[in-house]
Amino acid sequence: MPGAGYPNDSDAVAEERERWVRETSTRDRVYETAIQLYEPATAETVADRARCSEGAAREHLEWFSDRGIVEPIDGRPKRYQRNDAYFEWIRANELRRECTPSELETRLEDLVEDERAYLDRYGVDSPQQVDALEAGDYDSIETVWEDVGEWKTIRREIRILERARKDRDAFGGAGIVG
Structure with a gap:
C-alpha cells in the first residue's frame, strides 16, 4: 500500500527498467524483446521497448533474422516476429x-x-x-x-x-x- 513504507508500483517498475538498461547490452535487450514478439512489430516498436535507437534495433533484428530467431515480414515499415519453429x-x-x-x-x-x-x-x-x-x-x-x-x-x-x-x-x- 503506497504511503505506508511501500514503494509505488510504477516507481518500482521504472527503477527495474532503468537497472535493465544499465546492466544489459543493447543486443541482449533487443533479443529479450524480440523473443516476446508474438505479433509483428516494427523496429521502432522494438527500439521503444528495448530502450535503444531504432537503428540499433533494426541492426540486431536483421542479425536475429539471418539466424532464424525472428521472422521478417515485408512491407512498409518492415515488421518482425519471433520464429516459434x-x-x-x-x-x-x-x-x-x-x-x-x-x-x-x-x-x-x-x-x-x-x-x-x-x-x-x-x-x-x-x-x-x-x-x-x-x-x-x-x-x-x-x-x-x-x-x-x-x-x-x-x-x-x-x-x-x-x-x-x-x-x-x-x-x-x-x-x-x-
Whole structure:
C-alpha cells in the first residue's frame, strides 16, 4: 500500500527498467524483446521497448533474422516476429541430448494419453475447435479456456518430442542437428 513504507508500483517498475538498461547490452535487450514478439512489430516498436535507437534495433533484428530467431515480414515499415519453429528446434535438441530414447518415448506416451483425454472430454479434433460457451456453463468458461491452453501446450510438446525422437534416430543422438 503506497504511503505506508511501500514503494509505488510504477516507481518500482521504472527503477527495474532503468537497472535493465544499465546492466544489459543493447543486443541482449533487443533479443529479450524480440523473443516476446508474438505479433509483428516494427523496429521502432522494438527500439521503444528495448530502450535503444531504432537503428540499433533494426541492426540486431536483421542479425536475429539471418539466424532464424525472428521472422521478417515485408512491407512498409518492415515488421518482425519471433520464429516459434526456431525455439521448438532448440527445445527438441535439448531434449534429445538430455533424455534417453526410453525417456522420450515415455514422455510422448504420457502426453498422447493426456491429449486423448481432451479429445474425449470435448468431442472435437483440436483445441481450436472448442467452443467455451457450448462446452460448459458460465461458471466453467474459465476452466474450459485453461483446458484449451493446456491442450495447445500438450500438442506443442508432442511435436517437440517427436522431433527430438526422430532426430535422435536419424543422427544417433549426437550433436545439434538442424
